[in-house]
Amino acid sequence: DTEVTQTPKHLVMGMTNKKSLKCEQHMGHRAMYWYKQKAKKPPELMFVYSYEKLSINESVPSRFSPECPNSSLLNLHLHALQPEDSALYLCASSQLRGGNEKLFFGSGTQLSVL
Amino acid sequence: QKEVEQDPGPLSVPEGAIVSLNCTYSNSAFQYFMWYRQYSRKGPELLMYTYSSGNKEDGRFTAQVDKSSKYISLFIRDSQPSDSATYLCAMTHSMKTSYDKVIFGPGTSLSVIP
Numbered sequence: 001d002t003e004v005t006q007t008p009k010h011l012v013m014g015m016t017n018k019k020s021l022k023c024e025q026h027m028g029h030r031a032m033y034w035y036k037q038k039a040k041k042p043p044e045l046m047f048v049y050s051y052e053k054l055s056i057n058e059s060v061p062s063r064f065s066p067e068c069p070n071s072s073l074l075n076l077h078l079h080a081l082q083p084e085d086s087a088l089y090l091c092a093s094s095q096l097r098g099g100n101e102k103l104f105f106g107s108g109t110q111l112s113v114l
Numbered sequence: 115q116k117e118v119e120q121d122p123g124p125l126s127v128p129e130g131a132i133v134s135l136n137c138t139y140s141n142s143a144f145q146y147f148m149w150y151r152q153y154s155r156k157g158p159e160l161l162m163y164t165y166s167s168g169n170k171e172d173g174r175f176t177a178q179v180d181k182s183s184k185y186i187s188l189f190i191r192d193s194q195p196s197d198s199a200t201y202l203c204a205m206t207h208s209m210k211t212s213y214d215k216v217i218f219g220p221g222t223s224l225s226v227i228p
Contacts, residue, residue: 004157040122043158074228081162090157102148103216104196105157 006091006106014114021109023074023091027041027051032074034066034104035090043090043105050096103108117141120203120219129228133190137203137219140184144205144217147179149188152200152221160203162188193226200224 004025013019017070023032031050034044063085065077065108074091088110092103120137127133135149145166150158162177164170164186170177176189186205190197203219 006157040221040223042220045215088155092157102160102163103158105159107157108155110155 004091004093004104006089007111008109009079009107010110010112012112012114013078013081015083017081018077018079020078021076021089021091021111023076023106024072025093025104026072027047027093027104028071028095029093029104030071030096031094032068033092033094034064034076035105037088037090047076057094070072080109081111083113086111086113117151118203118205118217118219120222122220122222124223124225126225126227127132129193129195129226131193131226133193133197133224133226135188135190135222136200136201137186137205138184139150139217141205141206141207141217142181142184143207144181145208146206147177148204148213148216149177150202150204150218151176152202156221158202182201195226198225 007022033048034046036046037043045058047066052068055094063080067075088108090108091106094103118139147164149162150160152158164177164179167179167181174191178187200221200223202221204214204216205213208214
């Protein structure tokens with residue numbers, strides 16, 4: 001199984017809503033990532049978890065709150081988002097030793113904030 | 115100067131053509147070089163991975179790295195309509211820890227016309 005599964009595929013939310021994005025992998029990878037991608041732009045790193053601990057937070061606003069409940073799951077909790085947060089949110093995973101430059105991406109959640 | 119530069123295209127070629135995609139970079143410490151393919155509304159998929167300078171071939175795809183010129187290329191032979199996608203170069207200097215980041219180029223949009 002070389003898949004990273006993200007749910008939901010699409011999400012529309014208002015600025016006062018609270019929602020969560022979910023990501024799952026069963027490749028035994030111990031690094032998991034959240035990226036944000038705007039149209040015609042490259043993915044932009046938001047958070048990195050290694051061994052279920054947050055290792056990188058790229059100065060992301062607190063309205064985005066990541067969580068890594070176990071080695072297979074990664075969540076991104078959303079609250080009081082702004083319209084400019086509309087984007088494709090990508091989850092990725094990688095091995096931590098001898099190959100963690102090889103990122104495996106999910107298909108993403110297309111988020112629209114109204 | 116941006117860390118990684120890539121012509122955004124769009125690049126349009128007839129089916130069967132040889133495609134050349136290129137990136138330049140400024141950080142001489144980069145050692146790991148990747149090419150990702152991203153179809154519309156999907157996550158990036160790792161196509162090619164190269165460590166340091168040299169060539170690597172995989173089927174119709176050849177990746178070249180010239181560290182002295184800080185220039186990497188991806189060649190696609192006998193291009194097919196299914197190759198129509200955005201191609202992102204990516205690179206990093208080290209992947210020994212989860213603090214090491216992959217830097218993406220902005221991507222080149224490719225269309226292969228039947």
